[in-house]
Amino acid sequence: MSLTANDVKKIAHLARLGIAEQDVEHYAKDLSGVLELMTRMDQLNTDGVTPMAHPLDQIQRLREDAVTEIDQRDHFQTIAPQTEAGLYLVPKVID
Amino acid sequence: MNSQWEAVIGLEIHTQLSTKSKIFSGAATAYGAEPNTQACAVDLGLPGVLPVLNRDAVRKAVTFGLAIDAEIAPHSVFARKNYFYPDLPKGYQISQFELPIVGNGHLDIDVDGETKRIGITRAHLEEDAGKSLHEDFHGLTGIDLNRAGTPLLEIVSEPDMRSAKEAVAYMRKLHELVRYLEICDGNMQEGSFRCDANVSVRPKGQKEFGTRAEIKNINSFKFVEKAINHEIERQIDVIESGNKVVQETRLYDANKDETRSMRSKEEANDYRYFPDPDLLPVLIEESLKNEIRATLPELPDAKKQRFIDQYHLDNESATTLTSSRELADFYETVVKASGGEAKLASNWLTGDVLGALNKAGLEIGACPVSAERLAGLIKRIADNTISGKTAKQVFDKLWNGSDSADEIIEKEGLVQITDTGAIEAIVDKVIAANPVPVEQYRTGKDKALMALVGQIMKETQGKANPGEVNKMLIAKLKN
Numbered sequence: 001m002s003l004t005a006n007d008v009k010k011i012a013h014l015a016r017l018g019i020a021e022q023d024v025e026h027y028a029k030d031l032s033g034v035l036e037l038m039t040r041m042d043q044l045n046t047d048g049v050t051p052m053a054h055p056l057d058q059i060q061r062l063r064e065d066a067v068t069e070i071d072q073r074d075h076f077q078t079i080a081p082q083t084e085a086g087l088y089l090v091p092k093v094i095d
Numbered sequence: 096m097n098s099q100w101e102a103v104i105g106l107e108i109h110t111q112l113s114t115k116s117k118i119f120s121g122a123a124t125a126y127g128a129e130p131n132t133q134a135c136a137v138d139l140g141l142p143g144v145l146p147v148l149n150r151d152a153v154r155k156a157v158t159f160g161l162a163i164d165a166e167i168a169p170h171s172v173f174a175r176k177n178y179f180y181p182d183l184p185k186g187y188q189i190s191q192f193e194l195p196i197v198g199n200g201h202l203d204i205d206v207d208g209e210t211k212r213i214g215i216t217r218a219h220l221e222e223d224a225g226k227s228l229h230e231d232f233h234g235l236t237g238i239d240l241n242r243a244g245t246p247l248l249e250i251v252s253e254p255d256m257r258s259a260k261e262a263v264a265y266m267r268k269l270h271e272l273v274r275y276l277e278i279c280d281g282n283m284q285e286g287s288f289r290c291d292a293n294v295s296v297r298p299k300g301q302k303e304f305g306t307r308a309e310i311k312n313i314n315s316f317k318f319v320e321k322a323i324n325h326e327i328e329r330q331i332d333v334i335e336s337g338n339k340v341v342q343e344t345r346l347y348d349a350n351k352d353e354t355r356s357m358r359s360k361e362e363a364n365d366y367r368y369f370p371d372p373d374l375l376p377v378l379i380e381e382s383l384k385n386e387i388r389a390t391l392p393e394l395p396d397a398k399k400q401r402f403i404d405q406y407h408l409d410n411e412s413a414t415t416l417t418s419s420r421e422l423a424d425f426y427e428t429v430v431k432a433s434g435g436e437a438k439l440a441s442n443w444l445t446g447d448v449l450g451a452l453n454k455a456g457l458e459i460g461a462c463p464v465s466a467e468r469l470a471g472l473i474k475r476i477a478d479n480t481i482s483g484k485t486a487k488q489v490f491d492k493l494w495n496g497s498d499s500a501d502e503i504i505e506k507e508g509l510v511q512i513t514d515t516g517a518i519e520a521i522v523d524k525v526i527a528a529n530p531v532p533v534e535q536y537r538t539g540k541d542k543a544l545m546a547l548v549g550q551i552m553k554e555t556q557g558k559a560n561p562g563e564v565n566k567m568l569i570a571k572l573k574n
Contacts, residue, residue, distance in 0.1 A: 014365055016179055016186075053172040053194070053376045060375040065114045065151035068121030069135040076139060077131070086130035087237035090181040093227060 001039060002032040101299045102327045103307075104262045104292060105254035108269055109247050110279040111223070111287040112155045118222050118246035119146030119189065126285050134225070134240035140184035145373055148173075152246040154387060155278040156196045156220050157379060159248060161388050162276055163215055165200025173220075173374040176366045181238050182225035190249075192368040195219035196377070197248075202272070203396065204264040205414070213265050214253030221247050248278070254293065254304065259323035263316050266290055271395050275420050283314050290319055294326045296334070305330070306340040310354055313347050322347040326354050398423055406430065406437035415445050422459045425466050432470030439473045447490055464493045471500035482560055485509045512558045515567075518551075521559070522567050525550045536572055544568065 003011075005024045008031065012019045019027065073086065082089040117124055120137035137144045160167045174192040197218035203210050225240035250269065256262045270288055273279040281288050295307035308330070313322045325347075330340050345354040393401070395417050402413040402423075416426045422444070429440040448469065452462060472489055475481050481489060481504060492503045504510060512518055525547055526533055535543035544565075551564050 014177070014367065053170070053370045054372065054374075056375060058375050059378040060148055062150035062153060062377075063121070063147045065116050065149050066121065067116045067123045069116075069123070069133075071132040072135070073129075073131045076134075076136070076141075082235065084232055084237065086132070087228065087232070087239055088131065088181075089232055089235040090238055092229070092234055092236050093181055 001035045003028045003035065099299055100296045100327075100331050101301075102257055102259075102323075103254045103295045103297060103304055104256040104259070104323060106252045106256070106262060106265060107291045107293070108250045108252075108266065109223075109289045109291075110250065110269075110273050110281075112152050112246040112248055112278055113280050113287075114149055114151045114155070114246055116149060117244035118149050118152045118220065120244055122244065124245050126282075128241055130237075130239040131241060134243060138184075138225075138240055138244040140186075146189060146371075148374065148377065149246060152220060153196070153377060153379070154383075155246075155276075156218065156248050157384060157387050158276050158278055158391065159218060159250075159273065160197035160200060161384065161391060162272060162394060163197075163200035163202055163218075165215065165218070166198035167379050167384055168194050168196055168198060169379055170194060171196040171220075171377040171379065173371045173377075174368045175371045176221075176368055178366060180224070180227075181236065182227045182240070182243065184225075184240065184243070188222060188224060189371055189374070190221035190368075191219035193370075194376075196379070202265065202268055204261065204268050206258075206261050206264050211255075211261065213255045213261075216251045216253050218248050218250045221249060223247050254295075259320045259327070262292060262323055263320045266319055267316060268395075271418060275392055275395055277392075286314065289314055292319065292323055292326075294323055294330070295340070296327055296330045305334075306342050308340065308342065308354075309344045310347050311344055311357070318347060318349050321349075321352055322354060325352060329354065392420065402426075406441065408437070408441050412441045412445050415449070416441060419459065425459050425462070428466035429470045429473065432467050433473040433477065436470075436473050436477050439477060440470070443469065443473060443490075447487065451490075451494060463495075464490070468493055468499060475500055475504060479513065479560070480504065480511060481509055482511050482557065484557055484561070485511065488557075509558065511560055512555055513560075515563075518555070518559050518564065518567065521551055521554045522564065522571060525554060526568075526571060533572065544572075 005028055008019070008024050008028045011031075012027075077083045077088070080088050112118075114124060116122060117138065120135050122135040122138055123133045125133065137146060157167055172191065172194040173189050175187040176190045176192070177187045179186055195217045197215075199217070200215040202213050202215060204213055205211075223242050223245040225238055225243040228237040228239065230237070252265065256265060270281050273288070274281045279287055283289075290313050292310045292313060293307045294310060295305040297303065297305040308326060310322050310326055313319045326345065333340050344357045346357050347354050399413045399417040402408050402416060403410065406413075408416070415422075417423045426440060426444055429444065430437050433440055448462065448464065452459065457463075472486060472493060475489075476483060476486050488507075489500055489503050489509065492498065492507075493500060496503075498506070529547060529550060532543040532546045536547070547568055548561065548564055551568070552559060552561060555564075
């Protein structure tokens with residue numbers, strides 16, 4: 001599978017990454033190389049191999065359902081660019 | 096609906112699991128707190144934080160799965176659903192994609208006396224997002240992240256419903272179930288139970304599905320029915336006028352009773368799911384399933400059948416009485432405390448009590464008349480101390496005061512006159528004083544009897560048994 005310049009631009013947009021126009025071809029070639037490797041790996045016989053969801057062969061530990069956090073709003077909001085009435089303010093978003 | 100068309104409906108229902116803390120952090124989930132006072136570093140997505148899964152959220156999801164007879168995944172995996180929105184600070188929602196915790200199950204619904212089985216494709220755990228407030232903050236948007244990280248179980252049905260009515264029946268049944276299981280408080284005003292509907296239409300007899308639209312944000316039973324019916328009509332109009340239905344997300348506007356297209360970004364559905372490397376696979380052992388299975392409460396369908404068998408109730412009364420666990424428990428307490436007056440208890444609960452609660456906007460849990468006090472009233476109806484008519488008076492006083500039924504009957508002197516001699520004297524007196532209706536009745540005008548009964552009830556201040564009075568009066572007039 002090989003990526004076009006347009007694919008690269010779309011992926012960059014979805015990930016909100018700014019890339020320079022002159023680098024697009026370069027990225028397309030590199031990323032296509034990664035996908036090419038995947039395609040080759042895909043040809044391996046994996047019959048009888050359980051798909052792996054995580055590289056660590058361990059299971060998730062669970063925590064008890066208890067409230068352990070205290071209110072640190074004022075502390076957290078010291079690093080926010082703008083707040084009002086306890087809310088974080090961000091540029092207007094309309095759905 | 097135009098009969099050439101058939102609607103195909105599937106629902107996605109988000110239930111907020113009633114845990115004390117969030118799914119991946121120890122922040123509180125209580126509703127209505129000051130903005131951002133229940134949003135910790137994990138919920139804010141600050142760099143370096145790690146999610147730790149809440150045991151109770153997992154248990155509640157498994158509880159649901161067992162109740163709908165579903166497969167529970169032995170290994171379940173969390174995935175990142177990537178999108179950018181300010182109320183989702185991490186830039187991804189932790190959800191499940193390939194290996195959801197609950198697999199194939201089903202729920203039976205009753206519509207127009209028929210039972211229909213609705214398939215449930217899956218139910219998966221995920222975190223809720225925060226809230227965006229678009230009111231005026233000098234042209235900016237306010238973000239409250241208290242809700243971010245609240246545990247949700249998203250329950251996805253098969254496209255098995257064929258009308259808005261079936262969709263509502265399914266939604267009600269699911270609402271009833273999660274409350275029975277005590278995994279969700281079901282509070283729709285507070286957003287604890289939210290519904291999105293996938294709707295398409297196709298010519299009757301066609302196997303393939305039509306193009307579907309997803310209706311978001313329908314948060315009451317009434318609106319679900321209206322929104323779906325509206326959307327079905329809209330799609331039929333689109334097709335009949337020679338156009339094509341577009342796959343899109345539409346928002347229901349309850350004020351205008353219409354759905355409208357949401358300005359959807361082109362890539363909105365390109366979520367690029369991948370397994371979350373911060374979370375390991377969740378193992379659900381057979382022993383956990385067995386332990387939870389052993390603690391499952393009696394489920395609504397089983398309880399309804401038991402009420403029909405044990406208390407000889409009709410289907411409709413049994414359905415009403417088992418519509419919530421609280422109401423069913425209330426009913427059984429009344430039956431027990433009244434010495435087994437199952438029929439009277441059912442009539443009173445489904446009639447006067449639910450009527451009064453409805454009028455006052457109260458739930459059964461807040462009923463001013465406790466099950467024991469209601470049983471006190473029912474006992475006095477059953478043993479003929481008071482007439483059914485007087486009972487309504489007593490009920491009003493039970494509702495508005497704290498006296499027991501016996502105290503009210505005693506204080507107000509409401510005991511039914513069972514002394515036949517005393518009633519006979521009054522009947523004789525009324526016959527003597529009303530020659531005109533007496534003559535009318537004797538010449539065949541049956542209606543005249545009602546006037547005489549009315550007079551007698553008035554004389555006895557409603558304390559005579561109307562049936563007895565009727566019988567005695569007819570006997571006397573025939574002589």
